[in-house]
Amino acid sequence: MGLEDVFKEGPLPTQTLTIPATATAPCCHGRASPMEPTALPPKPLLVIIPSQEGDYPVLFFLHGYLLLNSYYSQLFRHIASHGYITIAPQMYTAAGPDATPEIRDAVAITEWLPTGLSGRLPAHVRPDLQKVAVAGHSRGGKVAFGAALGRATPPPSLPYAAVVGVDPVDGMAAGRQTPPMILGYGDHDFNNSIPALVIGSGLGPVRRNPLFPPCAPAGVNHVDFFRECRAPAYHFVATEYGHQDFLDDETGGVRGRATYCLCKNGTAREPMRRFAAGVIVAFLNAWLRNDSADLQDVLANPSRAPVKMEPPECYFLEKVPTL
Template identity: 50%
Template sequence: MTSSARFVAFLAYYYCLLLFTMASAGDVFDHGRHGTSLAQVQEAKTTRCSRASVAGPPKPLLVAAPCDAGEYPVVVFLHGYLANNYFYSQLLQHVASHGFIVIGPQLYSFSGPDTTGEINSAAAVIDWLADGLSSSLPPDVRPNLTAVSISGHSRGGKVAFALALGHAKTSLPLAALIAVDPVDGTGLGNQTPPPILTYKETPLHVPAPIMVIGTGLGELPRNFLCPPCAPLGVSHAAFYHECAAPACHLVARDYGHTDMMDDVTTGAKGLATRAVCKSGEARAPMRRFVGGAMVAFLKKWVEGRPEWLDGIRERPEVAPVVLSVVEFRDE
């Protein structure tokens, strides 16, 4: 083969490899190959004779799972401040369609500034999974509980960090941590207890890989009456700054703090998700991005398949939103 022929063959190979990388990276932003089920699981009821019951979880759950028989990794997703877990049903099903069981506990209906109760409740849910989750899944669907991944949005992202840092002990090892536009208070110097950000040079030593997803509009007020939903200094950039490797940071430029929620969020709380936070034009692209980024990260660090996350890193334009930040802190 002549040198020119070898060069042409190399270009063809590189072009095919590039197309494969773009396609595989983009695949995670679409619904996966699995059909999904979505089930509500009621919390355990106490009786006069017993203070607790193993029949149900310690908090109500929304469980998204593949319909196909098999064993799948488990992800716990923690809702944002004063939100309902079912506001994320489309996001949870997106992740589940790619081969994950996603558990969304309803940690509370109303809560004050202290997140200690939420941290303890989330830990109790994780401890319940080993004994109780299998009965809440479709037939022949089995959870792989050798480790569990923890994710959360807004204040739920702070709670996810708190769990990973050992603010409450859990019985299952941590596989990965994903914080979606996490918030640690109402502003710099006004963290909600217990504070997570330290503002020190020493990084937060989480015993697992970390993904931080941010929004470009979350740090901006919707109007002069509503403060930012993810204030500067206590939001995604501050969290990523304190993360030890391995970690990554992706920011959707034109989307807001609640734009990964369902298209329709009902009730007073649902209306507030649109009325209080500055938002982008439509939720579907942001939801596809968040779901796909979560899947790509979990595929790498839970299943040992890095090609989807590597594809996003090399070709961020495959994402359904414009990314203003693409940062990776390697091991």
Template identity: 55%
Template sequence: MYSSHSSASMLSDVFETGKFTTQLQTIDSPVDVPPPKPLLIATPLEAGDFPVLLFLHGYLLSNSFYSQLILHVASHGFIVIAPQLYTVAGPDISDEIHSAAAITNWLGEGLSRYLPPNVKSNCSKLALGGHSRGGKTTFAVALKKLNTITNLKFSALIGIDPVDGMDKGKQTPPPVLTYIPHSFDFDIPAMVIGSDLGELKKNPLFPPCAPKGVNHKDFFDECPKPSWHFVAKDYGHLDMLDDDTKGIRGKFTYCLCKNGESRKPMRRFVGGAIVAFLKAYLLADDRDLIAIRDGHKNMPLDLKTIECYV
């Protein structure tokens, strides 16, 4: 285990709110060049040319449950697009793959209409990420499952506790994992963040939210170079969500998965790790990512696992 109290080079403020003022807006009504799906967009308000992260929500979750997380990332100088891919869905993620590709293809033409004055998106520096089922969809799009083609190139991939089904041999279609080390056929830097408690049952009536055999470890094992893997000790599969998730679905987020003591530390870590990873591979500044790898006394939680394949 790597302790957050271990000595290492000083990390910058990636785990704290960044220097940019932010705005969160919802786009769900028909307009000129409408997005393929309703969107939640977190942006800086200061003038600038900012990289873009397309972030896909987890199974049966609302994109709004990630508001605090994506605002954290935006405050460090990134535009974050969080679509609502569906409200009801079966096990097959084919529709999500097609929707993620369609949104990606819309970004170049449509996104600028929804940005604050003097805020510009730099889609040549584009990352794709997702949580849980959205993490699986992220890798499926990168792997061009279902022959999906995008007109923009992804420069970084992020899987937050990705899940490929119920168990090895019980993957949801289309399956992503092959169980062949480093077999993912893409040349994109990848980061996988896992939760220590995700593979444990909350109660006997429900399966674990991130079961062994189809979770973060298996995704990282199949990533090519360069790839990074961090596992948060004593935190669960949904602990990066907002402190207060509304509605019936929001209440279920406290019941279905084994959780840590509170959500803020996990959310701060995930947000900071995303920022550090994007800075490394979109902005050519890897100091914060290296500092996380080496341990840092001011991290908001302890890490059970730190791995890099570079």
């Protein structure tokens, strides 16, 4: 594959599934039939899969603060069309400042994958659970790193193969982090033994107006997360786009409409979403599929991305697997 491919939707058709987190499920006649409790996940899941037969790595994605997992459907379809099963739980509908329960829930869902996921997918779509990456946006990025680093609870027995933070945020400001604190403010403080990707927004630290704080404040955002990562780690920043520009073009409902007015945004979401999806695909191709061509191309030719980027940063690029 080449760079142009990863920033566009891939060749595979996709299918969207939902998996409930209840003890019953409707049968073919509309009646509720009992299900084994272990057959269903701790949280309801939105799953987007390639519909073509195959074995596929898994991207486990955690939504941002007070957002819905469905707001990322276009991002997920883009990634799935390149050959990845994307799994996105709805972690809550309301939550306080403490993300500890979300980290525990993320680990619990990961523990469910080996026994529960395959039975909920079409038989011809097989998840490769040796290749599971955990990712998240905003507070979900904090939760993803928390789960990968074993903060608040031990990491899952099914190890993650990579971690991705999409404009991750660790609180309101340095010194005003929300529990559990992920950032320690030392270079390479994270004890991550897996590859890390951090994607940032240039407008995230900028206030939309004097009434609202920035959505990705300086001191607790992507810059700080990347600084604390250990090699191999990568940092990509779109300079002219904002914290919510990763979402679908249309996000409905009250909270969906709020995503347009609380943060400083770019002119459109589609370029930023394609940028993020393409970088994620390139990163996953390198570390889950041992195909580094796209990642090396993105690093060497940032001007070919659909957005203006800061010069990409990385730790120990020579450790990227080569063909």
